[in-house]
Amino acid sequence: MVQTDTIVPEKGSILLRLSKISKKFGAVSALTDINLEVRAGEVVALVGDNGAGKSTLVKVLAGVHQPTSGTIEFCGQDVSLDSPSRALELGIATVFQDLALCENLDVVANLFLGHEMSPWNLDEVAMEVRAWTLLKELAARIPSVREPIASLSGGQRQTVAIARSLLLDPKIIMLDEPTAALGVAQTAEVLNLIERVRDRGLGVIIISHNMEDVRAVADRIVVLRLGRNNGVFEPDASNQELVASITGATENSVSRRNERKAGHTETTGSTL
Incomplete structure (x- = not known):
């Protein structure tokens, strides 16, 4: 088992390396020989048309799908992401496009949903303090941690989802279409948040169709086409x-x- 919690990656060091990752669903090849590197303190944008394989690749990294072939290295060691819990254990967190928030619960309850027993053990005061501390570190514009999710804007909801993914101190966070359906001000808020996450030394993977958003925050742009690598570009491409x-x-x-x-x-x- 890889004990990644004892490893403190230096900025610029390789956190994740995929080598010739392929994924087949029966006779259909969704991914073929995908290579990808993610470094500490950088944002990698994953772009491509519908059906390019972006979602499949994210699900492989999230432990939802297992690759048919290829190797995954995390913090320099070969790993098997055979379940979502294993990916989280290693330090790979994912925020999917639907965010998976409970609108009837407040910010604190959503942040700790599924984590109530460890290490906070349903201590409401400790949970609220931790929530405020994390949101403050991210400079999040949340009026109150006791505000119901239903009353928050799209950008604020995205902030809560990202904050929840940071709760267990991951080393990589993946964001699936983080600015989809957001207004100009809310988009700027989320892009600023992504930069702050990068500044914490995390590796960030964003999946987006919006090239302007990608250029604003990405250090590298990786293009997938028909399930294959089809180029790596600088943001000024x-x-x-x-x-x-x-x-x-x-x-x-x-x-x-x-x-x-x-x-x-x-x-x-x-x-x-």
């Missing part, structure tokens, strides 16, 4: 490069728009 890698087509609306702009600039410049 052009939209044309990213769209071409995601879709597999070099000729697309972005490239045509860039060509029109270039042609317009040349025409305008020639008349000056």
Whole structure:
């Protein structure tokens, strides 16, 4: 068993390495020879079209699905993520898109849902203090830890879900579409929160279709296409490069728009 709780990763050290991970469902290959590295203190964005394999890969890392082949290294040791509890035990936390919050319960109850017996043992005062401390560390804009989830905004709910995932001090947190359906202000709030999580030295994996959000926080952008790796990009990569890698087509609306702009600039410049 890997005792990752005794390991304090240095910023920039490799926390997670996937080597040739494949996943088949019967005759269907959802993932083929996926390679991925995540380092401490960095945000890795996982992007791709629908059906690219992003959700399957997240579920493999969350222990929901087991890979058909390939190896997973965590903190330098080969591991088997054979269940969600094993992934959590190692230090891989996941916030899925539906957040899995109970709207009728308050913030404290949601943070500790499933963790009441350890180590807080239903101590309401200790749980409330821990909740306030964690939310304060994240500079979260939550009016009260006794506020029902139903009364919170989308951004605040996402904050509670992320805070809950940090409760057991994971080393990697995965966020599935964290800004989906959020307004401009709420999106900015969540992106700031992601940066603060990164600053705590965690590795962060975000899955998103929003390229602007990805550029705002990602240190690297990993593209999946048809269940395979299809490029690793810096955040300053052009939209044309990213769209071409995601879709597999070099000729697309972005490239045509860039060509029109270039042609317009040349025409305008020639008349000056």
